[in-house]
Amino acid sequence: MHLFVQRSKATRGWLQMGTSTVATAAVEKAALAASGVKKWDKSFYEARQQEANGDLLIGGLATTYGLFRLSRFGPQQYQRVTEAYEQGAPLPAYLTRKLKTKYFRYRPF
Numbered sequence: 001m002h003l004f005v006q007r008s009k010a011t012r013g014w015l016q017m018g019t020s021t022v023a024t025a026a027v028e029k030a031a032l033a034a035s036g037v038k039k040w041d042k043s044f045y046e047a048r049q050q051e052a053n054g055d056l057l058i059g060g061l062a063t064t065y066g067l068f069r070l071s072r073f074g075p076q077q078y079q080r081v082t083e084a085y086e087q088g089a090p091l092p093a094y095l096t097r098k099l100k101t102k103y104f105r106y107r108p109f
Helices: 002-034 042-073 075-086 093-098
Strands: none
Touching: 002 042, 002 075, 002 093, 042 075
């Protein structure tokens, strides 16, 4: 449970950073396209467009990574893993590699 809680917090961070970066870059590209900056200063316009393209790429990669982590450590996956474990199935290999003794200290027995 503690592993999933810790990883889901980080996953939310990746998703928030990625989506906000993509949204900001998309708004910037739209604002640049709507303005007449290209007519006045072409080098500034091209530099801002390249920067926005880079932000779109980085934000897209961060969002993709966050979605990947969500598929592994999200609430639905937690329910599937706990239900399967209660029925006697072993934990998936990606979880057993991540488990550490510190995750078991907080649970009273």
